[in-house]
Amino acid sequence: MKSTLKIAALVLAFAGLSYSAKAQTTPTTTSTTTTTNSGIRYSIGVETGIPIGDFKDFHKWNLGGSVQADIPVAQQLFVTVNAGFNNFFGKTIAGVDVPNIQLIPVKAGLKFFPVQNFYVQGEAGAAFLLNKDVYNDKSTAFVWAPQVGVQFPVSASGNFIDAGIRYESTSNFVSNVNSKAQFLGLRLAYGF
Template sequence: MKTLKIAALVLAFAGLSVAAKAQSTSSTSTTTNGGIRYSIGVEAGVPTGNFNNAYKWNLGGSLQADIPVANQLFVTVNAGYNNVFGETLNVAGGKVEVPNVQLIPVKAGLKFFPVSNFYVQGEAGAAFLLNKSDFFNDKSVAFVYAPQIGVQFPVSASGNFIDAGVRYEGTTKYSSAFNASKVNFVGVRVAYGF
């Protein structure tokens, strides 16, 4: 079932790529007077690795600023919120509710447009665990990294745009004793930019 969800995400991304190719205006020129682009987005994902044994999916949102530093190259600053929904597990003949993981990731990175409207992006930073007391973790902050590919295309003459990307996001361990305390998922971000 999770493979089907990932396949659906990839197909959606491919459809957005085709739609973006049909646009005639380059998204790399879509900036404010100061050159900075802002976007607010919705994020969703599917846990991967050992993390998907107890978690179903995640939903969240983020704010991002893209700051131009060179032709087709931007520095990104991103902050958001992610809630990863826990499953109900059968353990020793009883049901156990796995608590949700609530995170605030704060990341910075680079976004590069090798061709018009298509970008590759890499970000890293810190992910703050808001509900540490629900787990047996000895850390409330972990290193987070997120490589992403996406498309960005204009939706109005005033410079507004849609930014849609697919990424893998992973953290280091929140507990030195448990490898399963890493948070990993494949997700999408669909954002409105201005």
């Protein structure tokens, strides 16, 4: 129940941040960073990836999704707010099924466009563990994710396809044990 309250509080905080930023931004129209009339760009995406490090010994791959808001703060620079869901599918080892791990990462960061349509992004935040029976030490961990990607415009009104590759890692969920959720992932999103 505490995690549900934490998640709800974070979602409301990010929604408030997006709303207040919307009131302070002006529409921008550049070929590299097309925005909506409010100046904020939104995207909804599908995410997948492959675990790396010790995490790959127990999990096969992950599948999830996310929503993201890009808030313009300067020419070619955006503040990002991202919330999602990731399910890491467990392996079967010596006849024993490793349980899936389900995380809700909530992150904020920066996205910069050094050249047209190509961006570099870095985010950090908290990852909330949904199935606490897997790790009973902590239900929240620090998460960080550097990413590079390309945005392809698909309409004159500013809609776009966002394809990004990233490394994502959490801090340990169990003290004194390597319990980091680490993966190389792909996010394919539709933006408006």
